[in-house]
Amino acid sequence: MKASIVNTHMGNISIDNEVIAQYAGAVAMECFGIVGMANVNVKDGLVSLLKLDSMTRGINVTLDESNKLKLDFHVIVAYGVSISAVSENLISTVKYKVEEFTGLEIEKINIYIEGVRVID
Template identity: 80%
Template sequence: MKSTSINTHLGNIAIDNEVIAQYAGAVANECFGIVGMANVNVADGLVSLLKKDNIKRGIGVSIGQGRKLTLDFHVIVAYGVSISAVTDNLIDNVKYKVEEFTGLEIEKINIFVEGVRVID
């Protein structure tokens, strides 16, 4: 279990990376054009849509130098939308909301579009 520690004048705060991933996934699912997070099975080369309670598995969180976050999103986008517009929206929303939530700066957000789905 990896976590990030923040020292304050009142004490130490530890935030588990899974908490950051869960929150970032919830923010991403609110973005227009995102169908959901993807679960990538490297051995079989299969990609599947994750259910809402497992979205953190589609997100990688790492802490770099200076306690800066790097987030890796594996997403499935809606058919017929501009991928660049969707990813720009995702980056802007996640950067703002996760930095406000955690108090940590985001250094980089990597987005891997793993598939396209038609929305009913």
């Protein structure tokens, strides 16, 4: 089990990285221009849109030695939106909400645009 540890005056809090990925994914889906998380099949080079119940496969959470988070998002964006504007919005929203939720500092958020979809 990979987990992030928060030390408090009352003891330690262990947060599973899967929980952080689920929360970060839910926050990302609220951002304008994000269609969903992407599953990248490296072997075949295929990208597919993940369903809401498995979107954590499109998010990688790592914790470094200084107890800071690094998040990697593989996303599919809506056609016709500014990728830089969507990315900046995603970074600022996720950074604020995840830091508030976990109490851990985010060192870096990487966004990988894996595809573009037309929204009906």
